Amino acid sequence: MGSFYVTTPIYYVNDVPHLGTAYTTIIADALRRFHLLLGDDTYMLTGTDEHGLKIERQAKEVGLAPKVFTDQISERFREAWPKLEIAADRFIRTTDADHEAFVIELWKKIASVGDLYKGSYEGWYCVGCEELKTEKELLPGNLCAIHKTQVERVKEETYFFKLEKYQARLLEFYAKHPNFIQPETRRNEVLSFVNGGLKDLSVSRTSFSWGIPVPDDPKHVMYVWFDALTNYRSALGHGDLKKYWSPNAKVVHLVGKDILRFHAVFWPAFLMAAGYKDSEIPNVVFAHGFLTIDGEKMSKSLRNAVDPLKIAAELGADVLRYHLLRAISFGQDGDFDHAAILERYNADLGKNLGNLLNRTLGLCAKMTAGKAPKIGERSPLDNQLEANVSAALDAVRQSWETLEPHRALEGTMAICSFANKYVDESAPWTRAKDDPARVPTILGMLLSVLRAVSVLIWPAMPKKSDEMRAQIGLAPLSPEIGSDVWPSTLELVPEGTPLDVGKPLFPTLDADQQKAVLEKLVPKKEAPADATASIADAPQRQADSASSALEDAPITYDHFTTVELKVGLVKTCERVPKKDKLLKLAVDVGEPEPRTIVAGLALSFTPENLVGRKVVVVANLAPRDFGKGLVSHGMLLATGPSEKLILATVDGDAAPGSRLK
Ligand code: MSP
Numbered sequence: 001m002g003s004f005y006v007t008t009p010i011y012y013v014n015d016v017p018h019l020g021t022a023y024t025t026i027i028a029d030a031l032r033r034f035h036l037l038l039g040d041d042t043y044m045l046t047g048t049d050e051h052g053l054k055i056e057r058q059a060k061e062v063g064l065a066p067k068v069f070t071d072q073i074s075e076r077f078r079e080a081w082p083k084l085e086i087a088a089d090r091f092i093r094t095t096d097a098d099h100e101a102f103v104i105e106l107w108k109k110i111a112s113v114g115d116l117y118k119g120s121y122e123g124w125y126c127v128g129c130e131e132l133k134t135e136k137e138l139l140p141g142n143l144c145a146i147h148k149t150q151v152e153r154v155k156e157e158t159y160f161f162k163l164e165k166y167q168a169r170l171l172e173f174y175a176k177h178p179n180f181i182q183p184e185t186r187r188n189e190v191l192s193f194v195n196g197g198l199k200d201l202s203v204s205r206t207s208f209s210w211g212i213p214v215p216d217d218p219k220h221v222m223y224v225w226f227d228a229l230t231n232y233r234s235a236l237g238h239g240d241l242k243k244y245w246s247p248n249a250k251v252v253h254l255v256g257k258d259i260l261r262f263h264a265v266f267w268p269a270f271l272m273a274a275g276y277k278d279s280e281i282p283n284v285v286f287a288h289g290f291l292t293i294d295g296e297k298m299s300k301s302l303r304n305a306v307d308p309l310k311i312a313a314e315l316g317a318d319v320l321r322y323h324l325l326r327a328i329s330f331g332q333d334g335d336f337d338h339a340a341i342l343e344r345y346n347a348d349l350g351k352n353l354g355n356l357l358n359r360t361l362g363l364c365a366k367m368t369a370g371k372a373p374k375i376g377e378r379s380p381l382d383n384q385l386e387a388n389v390s391a392a393l394d395a396v397r398q399s400w401e402t403l404e405p406h407r408a409l410e411g412t413m414a415i416c417s418f419a420n421k422y423v424d425e426s427a428p429w430t431r432a433k434d435d436p437a438r439v440p441t442i443l444g445m446l447l448s449v450l451r452a453v454s455v456l457i458w459p460a461m462p463k464k465s466d467e468m469r470a471q472i473g474l475a476p477l478s479p480e481i482g483s484d485v486w487p488s489t490l491e492l493v494p495e496g497t498p499l500d501v502g503k504p505l506f507p508t509l510d511a512d513q514q515k516a517v518l519e520k521l522v523p524k525k526e527a528p529a530d531a532t533a534s535i536a537d538a539p540q541r542q543a544d545s546a547s548s549a550l551e552d553a554p555i556t557y558d559h560f561t562t563v564e565l566k567v568g569l570v571k572t573c574e575r576v577p578k579k580d581k582l583l584k585l586a587v588d589v590g591e592p593e594p595r596t597i598v599a600g601l602a603l604s605f606t607p608e609n610l611v612g613r614k615v616v617v618v619a620n621l622a623p624r625d626f627g628k629g630l631v632s633h634g635m636l637l638a639t640g641p642s643e644k645l646i647l648a649t650v651d652g653d654a655a656p657g658s659r660l661k
Contacts, residue, residue, distance in 0.1 A: 001482060003249035004035040004042045007232050009259060010049040010092065013073035014058050017080040019336060020256070020291055020298055022308035026321050027288070027330065027405065028254050029086040033459040034400040034408075036479040037486050043244045045235050046081065047092030048074040052224030054127050056210035061562070066210045070095060083309055085317045085462050092235045094227055100212050102234030103227050108215055109274040115162040121202045124151040130224045132202055141623045141631045146258065150622040159204040159220060166269040167198045173268060173278055181264045182403065183331040186257060186287040190264045201266065229267045232282070247279035252286065252403075260287040286403055289333035294522070306336070311521060318461035319345055319506075325460050326409040338522045342514045350508035352416045353453065356423070360446040361471060361501045363428055372447055372473065372497040373440030381426055382445050388418045389449055390489045396456055397486050405460070412456045419449040447472055447499075448490040455487055467505055473497035565660035566590065567650050568597075568617035568636070573607035576630065581642060583607060584630065589617050590657015598624070598632035604645040616648040616660060 008028045011021050025046055032044040050070040059069035070093070078091050092099060110116055124133045128147035132154070137145060144151050171194055174180060174187070181187035204220035205211070211221030232253065236245050243249065255263050263285045271281055291298060293306050311320050323341045326348070328334030364370060378386075392415045399408035423446065431438040450472050458465040458477050466476040472493055479485060509517065568587040571594045576582035583601045586594040597617065601610070618635040625631050637648035650660075 001039045001484060002041070003244055003246070004032065004040040005236075005244035005249050005251045006032050006035075006042070006044050007251075007253050008046040009255050010047040010094065010228055010231050011077060012049050012054065013070045013077075014054055016073065016076045017308065018298070019293065019306050019308050021077075022080070022084060022320075023291055023324050023328075024254050024256065024288065025081055025086050025088075026084060026324055029081075029084075029088070030321065030325055030405060030459040031252070031254075031400070031403070033462065037455065037458065037477070037484070039479065039482050039484040041243075041481045043090075043236075043241065044088045045090050045092060045232065046077075046086075046088045047090070047231060047235075048077055048094070049224070049228045049231075050074065050094045051211040051221070051227055052130050053205070053208050053210070054130055054224075056208050057127070059210075067095060080309060083317060084312055085321065090235050092231050094212075094231060098237060099231060099234040102237065103212050103222065103230045104215055106230050106233075106270065106274050107222065107226070110161065110270065111215070113273060113275070115165065115273040116159050116203070117162070119158060119160050120156065121158045121160075122153075122155040125154040126151045139625050140629070141625055143623065143625050148622075148624060154207070156206050157220075158202040158206070159214060159217075160200040161203045161226075161270070161273070163198045163201040163266070163269055166272055167194060169272055170194055170198075170265065170269060173272075173281065176278070177281075177283070179284060180282075181260070182284060182286045186260055186331075190260065193261065194265060198265070225262050225266065226270065229262060229270065232267075233271075245280060250284075251282040252284040253282055254286050254288065257287040257289055260285065263287075284403075286331070288331055289328070291328065292333070292335045294337055295335055306521075306523060311341075314517060314521060315341070315345065316463070318464045319349065322349065322409065322457075322460050325405040327406070329406050330404060338518055339514075342509055342517060345506065346508045348413050349506035350504075352413055352420065353457075354504055354506035354508070356416050356419050356446070356453075357450055357468060357471065358501075358504055359420075359423060360443065360450060361499055364443050364447070364499050365501050367428065367432060367439050368443055370499050370501070372493040372495055372499060373444050374495045375444035375492060376437055376441045378441060378445075379426075379438070381422065382441060385418060385422045385445060385449070386490050389415050389452065392418070393452060393456070393487050393489070400459065408456075409460060412453060415449065415453060415456070419446060422446070444492055445490070447493040451491060451493055452487040455485060464505055467502070471500045471502045471505070473499050561661070562620075563618060564620040565637075566617050566619040567654040567656055567658045567660065568595075568615045568619075568634075569656040570610045570613050570615060573610045575602060575607060576626075579626075582626070583610070585610065585636075587615065587617060587634065587636075588656040589619055589634070590655065595619075595633045596631065597634045597636060598626055598630060599636050599638075600642060601636070601638070601645060601647075603643045604640075605647075610647075613647070614650040614654065614656075616650060 006028045008024045028044055028046065032042050035042045055070060056066055059066040062069060074093050081088060124138060124142065126133055126144035126147060128144060128149060133144060133151055138151060139145050142151050143149065174191060181190050203223040203226045204214050205223065206219050209221060211224060212227050214220035214222055233245060236242055245251065253263055268281045308320060323344055327340060327344060392411050396408045396411040399411060426442045428439050428442045431442065451474065454465050454468045454472070454474065455477065469476055474493065477485065566589045568589045570585050571588050572586040574584050576584050576598065581600045581602050583599055585597045585599060587597050588594045616637040618637070621635050623631050623633050638645045640646050
């Protein structure tokens, strides 16, 4: 028993909660619940990351002051998590006064040891990543490799953090703490990055103001990642909660693989510079993989369409939690498949766990007057069941401890399978006729398995655990510090406990019901109005920086005018070799040279159909790289499915380059 402190990344408020952010937060909550069962003193932190250029710009685009904007979106996160049965101890915002004060304190500490110095920086910045990029990291056309959007040239005065100075100490720390970065493959990536040499890090900006001002130099605001990473420590402050950041506590940061470097390199280096000892550096930074949805990368539109709250409302938060924890090997990329969630629901929860509960309670209702029976002498079959289950109880505990929830739940279901097999083999309905004295023992054994399972599922499915326990006459779990309630062997449900054959916990869904659920949940595959965005084999965009939050709000006229819609005249058009859907066009938009635009029009138009037509072009879209030197510099508007597209065209004499408004 000890202290356990688990954190999620704090989420940017340029987006509302989606399946990706829900995933990390659900896992953090499940791990924390597991540690509660062990009797650990636990603390869970989540929250929102609200400063920086990205947020300042988005607030401006919707015509709101940054704080008003961040208040609105942050609230969406705060409200969402309890609906997924997530109970964090603190929801931190980087605009919280205590956080800001702590960040300033950390800055001053680092400055006082001489690890911050003023200089100037010139290079490339990706606002989506909120990160400076080296030339080597960019794609042709100066595109960010993650966001596929154009990076910005930055030239300004900045404070640097002496990161290079910490290279050796970091490497030594990684060597002494082999579990600090998990999983192993990610650890190797970080090691090779650090071994490759660290450069001092720019940690302030002067070209915008939405951030924490640098002490005594308010022209500068602190780099958003310096501010954000500090949340893990600032949330605990200097009082009693500091115990969660002591050598006695286990500190686990869960992060997506996209932000591992910040957590595994910059964050420990900041802490080291601020005087934290190695024993006060977090114990684990675990980088999990990315989710795809029904096999597709979570693009902005898809991400919005798959709303975890909608899934939870339809199937129950516990079912969503179970699926995410069970179906994806923690640490690997994984697919969230809508049909698979229903299949797994039916198989694991309906036919295995649910059936075990229903059949046991049904048999007790008939054979032991709906009460927990007194158990008699055990047979070898009973002992075998107990031996199998006890071994599995340990293995499941071990899997949670080693951050393998998918295995833990697999082991939990294996226990249900043993018990279902035991029902078939012990055949209480036959024993009722030929050996009635056996029946109470069989049913008593089964109730004790259900009792253990009700504890094992609690981290993943707290609500279902409560319901299950109510049916077997037990109070909901309410773990206490210092008391380890993880079962190590089978424990009987006390004799005479009234049982309740309630509603099935997990009624299986037949084919029609599944179809009806899928119709509600699976995003409709309408072709987007823009033809280039519908190209199936275009380079996939990573969950980009554009805001779904913004889509919920009406836009101002100023916002609308940021999109340059222009009349374009198609000069030439040709097919793209090996790309069935793509056409490469040269479009005159009133500039000295026609633009190259790559569009997913080939299933609806031949090149000859298009030459000479006047089309609508989004002219200020960031270039998009299709690989092999093919870069699109704009987008045409169209509507309909890719085989029957209707092009948005312009009548009359509008000159190429005329603005549409
Ligand atoms: N604000 C920073 C984190 C600062 S932590 C000091 C940030 N925020 S974010 O809103 O972009 O959220 C990133 C995190 O969301 C990822 O690291 C991951 O935890 C989660 N995910 C976002 N998309 C995801 C998937 N498609 N799949 C799984 N997780 C994903 O970065």
